[in-house]
Amino acid sequence: MHPNALLDIATELLREVGKLDMPADVVVSNFFRKHRELGPRERHALAETAYAVLRQRLLFQHLAQSGSGALERRLAILAWQGNETLIRGGLGQHEQQWLNGVRSIDRNSFSEKLRHNMPDWLAGALKNDLDDEGFWNFVASMSASAPLDLRVNMLKTNRDKAQAQLREAGIESTPTPYSPWGLRVEGKPALQKTDVFLRGDVEVQDEGSQLLAAMVSPKRGEMVVDFCAGAGGKTLALGAAMRSTGRLYAFDVNGHRLDKLKPRLARSGLSNVHPAQLTNERDDRVKRLSGKIDRVLVDAPCSGLGTLRRNPDLKWRLSAKAIDELCELQAKILESACRMLKPGGRLVYATCSPLRREDEAIAEAFSAAHPEFQLLDAGELLKAAGVERADELNANGYMRSWPHAHGMDGFFAAAWQKA
Numbered sequence: 001m002h003p004n005a006l007l008d009i010a011t012e013l014l015r016e017v018g019k020l021d022m023p024a025d026v027v028v029s030n031f032f033r034k035h036r037e038l039g040p041r042e043r044h045a046l047a048e049t050a051y052a053v054l055r056q057r058l059l060f061q062h063l064a065q066s067g068s069g070a071l072e073r074r075l076a077i078l079a080w081q082g083n084e085t086l087i088r089g090g091l092g093q094h095e096q097q098w099l100n101g102v103r104s105i106d107r108n109s110f111s112e113k114l115r116h117n118m119p120d121w122l123a124g125a126l127k128n129d130l131d132d133e134g135f136w137n138f139v140a141s142m143s144a145s146a147p148l149d150l151r152v153n154m155l156k157t158n159r160d161k162a163q164a165q166l167r168e169a170g171i172e173s174t175p176t177p178y179s180p181w182g183l184r185v186e187g188k189p190a191l192q193k194t195d196v197f198l199r200g201d202v203e204v205q206d207e208g209s210q211l212l213a214a215m216v217s218p219k220r221g222e223m224v225v226d227f228c229a230g231a232g233g234k235t236l237a238l239g240a241a242m243r244s245t246g247r248l249y250a251f252d253v254n255g256h257r258l259d260k261l262k263p264r265l266a267r268s269g270l271s272n273v274h275p276a277q278l279t280n281e282r283d284d285r286v287k288r289l290s291g292k293i294d295r296v297l298v299d300a301p302c303s304g305l306g307t308l309r310r311n312p313d314l315k316w317r318l319s320a321k322a323i324d325e326l327c328e329l330q331a332k333i334l335e336s337a338c339r340m341l342k343p344g345g346r347l348v349y350a351t352c353s354p355l356r357r358e359d360e361a362i363a364e365a366f367s368a369a370h371p372e373f374q375l376l377d378a379g380e381l382l383k384a385a386g387v388e389r390a391d392e393l394n395a396n397g398y399m400r401s402w403p404h405a406h407g408m409d410g411f412f413a414a415a416w417q418k419a
């Protein structure tokens with residue numbers, strides 16, 4: 001495709017993504033469905049360019065002020081993630097000069113806001129929770145893209161075999177440093193077409209998300225509830241840990257998300273999973289299971305800010321008010337879900353948020369209101385589940401992962417045992 005035509009398409013894509021009215025991954029895949037003429041390399045460059053703009057939106061918007069023509073075209077030129085020589089071929093003389101000028105600006109001269117690229121409310125909240133070094137480490141980690149992690153389905157195979165089969169399909173991977181079930185893949189290969197994926201030997205799941213299942217560590221024959229199962233990322237890991245025995249309820253209020261679990265379940269070979277849509281967290285099903293369940297995972301609806309590497313649009317689509325509402329809902333869900341546990345049972349509360357308000361604050365309030373639930377040490381639980389270097393993930397008894405420290409998404413988990 002001619003570079004100018006490619007820049008026109010990039011301009012169009014950035015216009016769509018810039019509306020921020022839908023998740024960026026949905027906008028990008030809808031856009032590609034409309035533009036069948038694009039090859040894989042062009043799609044990759046376009047998607048990465050859109051994501052680069054979302055990651056450093058304030059900086060690019062600031063730099064784009066000095067140019068002329070459509071704003072989105074200037075953003076695309078500044079953030080271009082494909083072949084530099086190719087795209088330069090599509091630029092007019094003025095654009096070439098403008099780009100050279102912008103590139104020569106010393107980035108150290110930029111204001112703090114242009115360096116962290118976050119709305120004020122979010123920068124304020126993170127600075128409140130992290131020290132200066134932690135804050136800037138977090139910022140740096142969020143400006144890179146995330147790796148593709150897979151969880152090996154131990155019901156069907158083992159990590160060595162899965163790795164060898166991926167290699168046969170031309171996909172190189174390495175064992176994840178913490179999760180004993182994880183493989184980290186180089187680049188973004190077309191995994192979904194490989195036999196090893198279609199057979200259900202591997203599933204896409206961030207290493208941190210695998211560790212949340214390790215915090216639950218369900219055993220064969222147990223009664224387990226995944227309260228906020230969504231599309232079932234953790235459900236599948238829990239079901240495999242149970243060796244497809246016992247009963248695993250996959251609850252969610254969103255039927256559309258639960259529908260997405262079905263094809264994954266079919267591949268997984270699990271027969272112990274029972275998906276059910278709830279009307280709300282106080283649904284009658286929850287009452288009926290009161291005092292009957294061995295393990296409950298509450299993978300709560302949250303800001304998702306621990307996944308900013310994958311979903312950089314979140315920081316622009318969320319607001320301080322939305323966090324307030326989420327915190328209220330998280331407390332309500334935990335309060336209702338805890339009723340299902342039998343004495344001796346384990347409750348796990350988890351988020352993919354780095355904000356203390358959604359994490360420690362919810363866990364501390366729950367502990368204070370429920371003396372019958374005793375907090376368990378996350379480091380010990382992870383070690384017992386076979387997680388390597390478990391101590392590195394222990395933060396005052398809670399589990400915490402950071403992209404900059406552990407190379408995985410930012411997760412939090414608290415676990416309690418019911419007396």
Ligand SMILES: C[S@@+](CC[C@H](N)C(=O)[O-])C[C@H]1O[C@@H](n2cnc3c(N)ncnc32)[C@H](O)[C@@H]1O
Binds near residue numbers: 233234251253300
């Ligand atoms: C973090 S996501 C779950 C992701 C999922 N566990 C996975 O691993 O793929 C949170 C889920 O909570 C669900 N949810 C929101 N409000 C809920 C409620 N009141 N009761 C149960 N689930 C709820 C959302 O529909 C969403 O699917």
